[in-house]
Amino acid sequence: MFRALADPVRRRLLDRLRERPGQTLGALIAGLPMSRQAASKHLAMLEAANLVAVVRKGREKLHYLNPVPIQEIAARWIGAFERERVASLVALKQRLEKENGSET
Amino acid sequence: MDRKPDRVLLTFIAAPPEKAWALLTDPDRTPEWFMGHRMEVGQAIGDRFQVLAPGGKLHIRGEVLAIDPPRRLMVSWQDSITGLPPIEVEWLIESAGEATRLTVHEYHHAEVPEKWLKAGREGWSLILAVMKTMLETGKSFPPVKMEPPQ
Numbered sequence: 001m002f003r004a005l006a007d008p009v010r011r012r013l014l015d016r017l018r019e020r021p022g023q024t025l026g027a028l029i030a031g032l033p034m035s036r037q038a039a040s041k042h043l044a045m046l047e048a049a050n051l052v053a054v055v056r057k058g059r060e061k062l063h064y065l066n067p068v069p070i071q072e073i074a075a076r077w078i079g080a081f082e083r084e085r086v087a088s089l090v091a092l093k094q095r096l097e098k099e100n101g102s103e104t
Numbered sequence: 105m106d107r108k109p110d111r112v113l114l115t116f117i118a119a120p121p122e123k124a125w126a127l128l129t130d131p132d133r134t135p136e137w138f139m140g141h142r143m144e145v146g147q148a149i150g151d152r153f154q155v156l157a158p159g160g161k162l163h164i165r166g167e168v169l170a171i172d173p174p175r176r177l178m179v180s181w182q183d184s185i186t187g188l189p190p191i192e193v194e195w196l197i198e199s200a201g202e203a204t205r206l207t208v209h210e211y212h213h214a215e216v217p218e219k220w221l222k223a224g225r226e227g228w229s230l231i232l233a234v235m236k237t238m239l240e241t242g243k244s245f246p247p248v249k250m251e252p253p254q
Contacts, residue, residue: 022108053114053207057106064112071229 001069004049009034010042014051017065024060109194109209110216111224115232117204119239121197124204125174127235128195136244137234139227145177153179166190185252186220189213206232219253 004010016028029039043063046052053066117124127133134143140158145151146168155164166180175197182190194209208228216224238244 021110021112050114050116053112055109055112055209057108062108064109066112066114067225068113068115068229068232071226072233 001049001051001073004045004051007042010046013039013042014046014065017052017063021064022055022062024062028063107211110212111208111210111221113208113225113228113232115206115236116200117206117236117239118202119204121174121199121204123239124197124206124235127239128177128197129173133244137231137238139230145171145179147171153181170194186216188216188220206235208232223253 005014012032013028017023020027025036025039025043028043029036032039043052047054050069051066053064055062055064127137129145131142131144135141135158138155141163142156144154144156146153149168149171151168153164153166153168154162157163162184164181164183166182168177168179169192170176170178176195178192178194180190181193191213192211194211196205196207196209198205198207210224
């Protein structure tokens with residue numbers, strides 16, 4: 001799972017699936033400088049790590065972000081009590097980086 | 105269902121589908137994986153579906169829309185706190201080689217605010233993780249409490 005998440009392109013694909021669940025491969029890479037072949041390889045890795053769930057509707061293959069493995073990791077190392085503090089640190093980091101004009 | 109789900113959650117479990125189905129549908133065992141909630145599922149389409157909070161208060165009401173043991177259960181799901189229109193929840197239990205693939209699909213009928221989406225991601229993930237542990241180890245553990253967002 002960590003290897004699947006290590007690649008910035010794959011994280012970008014997961015971000016896009018989180019924003020819009022249930023996308024086909026074509027919709028997912030629209031506007032991205034990426035070939036279908038490359039995207040399909042990345043998705044296969046994400047699917048093998050169970051980070052992406054696939055639903056077939058007719059001839060379409062729809063992709064979803066599966067949060068379960070990530071939440072399992074969070075639950076393992078971050079107790080419910082600490083979660084709020086982590087969330088506020090993440091928010092602070094994002095705000096500072098925005099002010100700085102950079103992106104994560 | 106013809107339309108596409110709005111949310112999908114998925115876990116693989118090293119246990120047979122029949123055991124996963126039994127754990128999902130036995131009301132006396134649901135509190136262990138459902139944060140103390142008792143889930144009662146009717147036997148046939150049109151029967152009542154309901155979830156009772158730990159104190160016994162009705163938390164989610166609905167009816168059975170599809171039932172095909174041990175493979176598929178679909179219910180309508182009207183909760184008592186979000187103020188959102190009812191959704192449909194579908195559980196799929198499929199053989200995947202030696203393992204079982206347990207999937208949850210949600211079908212929404214309105215835009216769901218991010219705080220409820222987040223609560224759902226965390227809640228379902230916890231539920232699936234606990235079910236997986238119970239099925240694979242045969243053990244149970246005390247229900248984890250999770251409060252809804254304010």
